[in-house]
Amino acid sequence: MSEGVLLRRVHEGRWVVSRAWIRQLTGASSATVERWYAQRGVQPEGRRHPEVVLTVGRTHYFDQQAVEAFWAAWQEEVGTGRLGAAGRKPGDGQGGYSADRSRRDQAVGVALAALREEGGPRRGLAARLAREHGGVARSWQRAVAEARAVYEAEAEGAASEGL
DSSP states (O other): OOOTSSSEEEEEEEEEEEHHHHHHHHHHOHHHHHHHHHTGSOOOOGGGOOOEEEEETEEEEHHHHHHHHHHHHHHHHHHTHHHHHHHHGTTSSSSSSTTTTEEEEEEEEOHHHHHHHHSSTTHHHHHHHHHHHHHHHHHHHHHHHHHHHHHHHHHHHHHHOOO
């Protein structure tokens, strides 16, 4: 962090915070915090990173209350298991999914929704999900494979009901 950059300041009667402050709050890497901001338009409304309210030099500041609300929603819906180096817990080697079945189930749910939306498997789906949601592509490949099995079983069930 360059000298003179404040983590927090008051702007128009409210506290605003820098990305460095957000990193301290969340434990996320700089790249993760930047990705949250860059992808705010594709996130559900309650989980969108707040907009910039003040820029001083090259430092962006965000409303502190909005950041804290964003972080609370993120922790509740996504969790923090993938934060840290390369977006995953150190040492698990699986992008954070194999160590916690609930996270794996959540990833499978995301992949299944994408399969349903696209009408079936598409090349590059795992890589796209890794970019959009974080984690490593290999973990998303496993989640997509599991979701594909569910999707195909649903399709077979629907076909047999139609006979």
